[in-house]
Amino acid sequence: MILASLLFLSFLFLLFFFCKFGLREIDKAVYHCFVGSGIPGDGRCLFRSVVHGACLRSGKPSPSETVEKELADELRDKVADEFIKRRKETEWFIEDDFDTYVGHMRQPHVWGGEPELLMSSHVLKMPITVYMRDKAPGNHKIIAEYGQEYHGNENPIRVLYHGYGHYDALQTPVSASESKLFKRR
Template sequence: MGIFSFRRKISSHGKFSHGKTVYTDYSVIEIPGDGRCLFRSVAHGTCLRSGRPAPNEHLQRQLADELRAKVADEFVKRSKETEWFVEGDFDTYVSKIRKPNVWGGEPELLMASHVLEMPITVYMHDKDAGGLITIAEYGEEYGKENPVKVLYHTYGHYDALQILGRKHGKSKLEL
């Protein structure tokens, strides 16, 4: 796991692509591709958002597994409102998502926002614009300020992300 930063002199203010702000001043925290990347990225981002130190590899994995379990529980708790948007049989889906090597996606991000009671924003690199754009936002009912930020790569991988120059917020959940 490593950190690499992209710091460009281009201001992120005033630059747009497809009507969305382009972020050019950010740091990407590489997350291992072990099937936990979404959960690791969100857990890592939660620590950063709350001002806690970045978790080491072991703690990041532990927090990811705890978050995954809570996300699966949240699916069950909200089954009446979530059954319709999961692929296949609901119970099979929830059972599968509890396994540490199973990838997560949009449904898991939505449930994670509820578990954490905080917004999560997903970014993607826009090659033409030369920076990152927002592609999805979850948990806006918990506010829009200082969301947990993750970077989605087109090949199904997530990394933790910091958009530089932002303040830390208070975490509502101790994982």
């Protein structure tokens, strides 16, 4: 009886929240408690985080460290190719000489950042949402969203930016493929 009452109260809370703030805010409220996956800081962390998140988003298991490293290097190469393909629209926001930057980015231990997240979303044709830890323990806030044209509100790849150049993959306690919230969309 108590469990049924708690479930009903939870339902009422979500219903109230949806009516007041909309579905996008429910996504943030329901999924504010993420689990980091422990991506190593080897210069590939951004690419590893993205491919790890892409596997989870697609309903696949987390890749082994070896497979994750290989997939990260493949994504890095495709991102560099995407920069070249989109040169006219990306050249202006690259700080260094464009060709030097792209050549440098092909190196396996070079850190990626916002430009690489944007190109990763285009390569994978998936939205990517970047979070940082919030002041409250266990909470995260969205700091950037890429690839919104690829169904941005539908289960994005979630990446945690720790600051100081390190990225980690974020997982929800319930995988997105199992979530009733995502199945309804």
